[in-house]
Amino acid sequence: MTILNESGVPDVVSPLWGLAGLAERLPGALFVVIGTRADVHLAQSLSGFLPGFPADQPYGVIGVHPRVVFMVLEPEEKLASGALASRVVEAADSRRGVGFVLLITCRSVGLLGVDASFEAELSQRRLALPVRAVVPDTGISGFGVLSTSLEDSVIRTLIELCPMGGSEPKEERSYSKGNLFGKLRGQPGRRMSRERSIRRPVILLGALPGPQEELTAELEWVGVEVVGWLPGPDADWLPPIDEEAFVATADPYLTGAYRTTEERGATSIKTLLPIGVDGTARFIQDVAAWTGHGTGESDRARQVWEELEPLRNRIRGKRIFFTGDTGLEVPLARFLANAGAVILEVGTPRLDKRFLAAELAALGEDVDVVESPEWQAQLNRIDAARPDMVVASPGLYVPLVARGHLCRSSLDLLSLGVHGYEGAHRVLELFARTFERAEGLDALNL
Template sequence: MNAPAVIDRQSEGDCAPVIKERGQREVFCGLTGIIWLHRKMQDAFFLVVGSRTCAHLLQSAAGVMIFAEPRFATAIMEERDLAGLADANEELDRIVDQLLARRPEIKSLFLVGSCPSEVIKLDLSKAAQRLGAKHAPHVRVLNYSGSGIETTFTEGEDACLASLVPEMPVLAAGAPANLVVVGSLPDIVEDQFRRLFAEMGIANVASLPERAVADLPGVGPNTCFLLAQPFLNETAHLLEKRGATRIDALFPFGVEGTSNWLHAAARAFAIDSDHVDRVLQPYQDRAHKALAHQRDRLAGKTIFFMPDSQLEIPLARFLANELGMVLTEVGTPYLHRTHLTQELAALPPGVQLSEGQDVDKQLDRVRAIRPDLTVCGLGLANPLEAEGLSTKWAIELVFSPIHGFDQAGDLAELFARPLRRRDVLRV
């Protein structure tokens, strides 16, 4: 029996009390993160220890053609493995040896746990240590869990990056201050941010992850980090344990969020705000012009966010404040209040937030409200479209370049497109 909704009376700022729900969920598993992580980390390989279902999921999500040779694969667990009739560790060692012999360019190998490997209690941490010692120093072997049990799919990236934090070089207390941008970003967006940081006067900037895992940035007491994604809770916690300081800011979506994010970095490095304003002005003007093309279509339209990616609150802030959309409910799988303090304060007064999911109850609220647009997972989109409700796939917002000034117009377009399609198809 599903648990009833719980109303959190400790509301966030001027928002309505938070609805907390626990019940049936509709989300992808954390293995999905491999699709963008393997593109980002160009010297890494992701070996999922899982079932044929895991393999089919990854192939389908990536759209891999038959002749492609991606940097991920699945070590498929058969019935004998699940029944305990085979030595899973011996089989895993054999597969890894074959893989590394065939792909000598691999410098980092991630062993990725799945629901099946966790069910049989296969210790991939010990396997990574064993294989890492065997293949050192040519290959670094790490592990993390991409299991879909009680998680949402973006936590796969969090777990992956968290596994890298202990590998980051130690910077001494006297080392120059450095900035680490945390979160996987498309290369074009990362390059844009680095140019902006350089123009502002911050030269010692690195990313986690870097394009080559072998080039991990150092971390020490003079390290500051900016989260580019709101779902990196464990990664941020481990960086802080290593002495780094998180810079609190809005997330870099739209003009408001990107400006706040960059100004926060400038303050941490004692850079004059007037100088930053002069650097950012032409980028802001260009972004405002791009947003104007979509504002007429989106202003006044109602939107409902189902909990899916953990991007919901920053995106809701962007849509409400910069495009005039009306937020009917903003659901998120987990509400990391520490990382979202400024985002919550920037939401319009009275916004209804929900944390967790009881999908039937949330669908009832969607049907009662009948918003102009519902942001949801793939499994819910088609049924809602059949009922005459326009939808936006939440996962597309994770795959697409949406951070920063130059992507602000593209981000708005992702929300305008379903409404334009509806208008075209309307009889």
């Protein structure tokens, strides 16, 4: 594996594109996007159809989720302090089932001299609900924004909302501010009372679109006590994250969230991400080991690999290129390489070498990682290499298809649910399906 820093401008869509998906996965959250016309325009237009992304529009023509509100600031306007908070309060009051409010604070807000955290504080006091300002695009590690940066920032904010607990029983440690949070839904059914021993329960980080339950089941199967997922299916439930907590991160782009858990003194389990067969196996094994359960997953992994054999045959030797924009590229490339594909390039706008140390170490020898790639140079490299498949960012999808390359959108993989053994299956199936369809289309006599 070699890492090359191209120091270019990668093609990354604004992290605001992911609002609808996040709103969907965080049922109790009200998202108030605060920004100028430009920010709202991006959030709005990117909520609609993006190239290579399934075009089902569950939220009407505009594509804006009902729990997403746009607050447009005018550049000339002098805002009295607290003015913003009053509108946030109005917006939250007129909606049912709001458990907490996230003020998605675009960069322009600071430039206009609005103190979003103060406004958040103020609205929190008036609403008696947690209100937090979230900056969608802070890259923790130097340059570069990922199209998933908003998700990282939101989860980081959720961690900040998590209680720092003493040692009182866990039920009471879940967040309840003015009783509103707890009142909304019943307490989630957690598996609490297994044997009380030195074994430690683990908190899992990641707003996975589907596979949370699968992974939980796998972990419980080997005896790990799973406190829950953050964010979990129950919006009002937040686990205590402090020195005693054991945290495992499931997504490669959650670098900010991961650091926040470390800052809180929680123990982060360093392992592969639960993506792909070996990744999932190592993840389960290491999480089990850290939390005091010995287990070997190699039998299970071998069995899954065997089950995947027919799918594997269909992608063996295929040459795959990742232009890179979501941050999901490295573990996916690792899995596909293990499954027999040839990875030509793994682009990634930024690379947190510390957080992804295990992943990078597990990457095959002949895989090249290009940090901060220049998208125009990538187009040339793709033309020269003629890969069998390009996992393309939304901006490059159409131009690449037009040049005769077979593409899948990176966002498509993001929403596929790539985690766990089932996820590995889904990934291979998606690639196989795509090759199959391309072959079908190529066979047509046009």
